[in-house]
Amino acid sequence: MELIAANRAISEKLETFLENNKDVKRDLLLEKGYVVEFNGTIEGCFVIDSVDEDIYWLKQLYVTKSAATSLPVLLESILALAKEKQARQLFVHSHQPMVDVLLEALQFSPQKENAFVANHPDNKGNWWTYNVS
DSSP: OEEEEGGGSOHHHHHHHHHHOTTSOHHHHHHHEEEEEETTEEEEEEEEEEEETTEEEEEEEEEOGGGGGGHHHHHHHHHHHHHHTTOSEEEEEEOSHHHHHHHHHTTOEEESSOOSSTTOSOOSSEEEEEEOO
16 A cells, blocks of 8 residues: 555546546645555545644545455554644544444544534534544
8 A cells, every 4th residue: 555645646547546436526635635556556545634733634535445445554544644744633524434433443532523624514424533643
């Protein structure tokens, strides 16, 4: 598994991934995101966006079905990246029960409310936070 800044990924691979995964927001991915390569193929992506000086938001986390078993390792790699960025906290908005289970296993803490993202339109799902440092 390799994390690559999306704007540095090989354009043909990125285009193929985006064509097959229409829900991924291209502009945000290219501006602030990373792609995840497995054996030379892009199988996932995510955006880690700064909300405050040392607070980050993990957005648009996506992996293909064929790479889903690698999600725990990917999340560990994202936490390492957040630490490199000197993040103090990382927030995640989860839409899937299985991701909730995984976040809890990785010692993310559930949040009762969305206290850091103003006017977030999606009220479904759960907010989680991880104290990085």
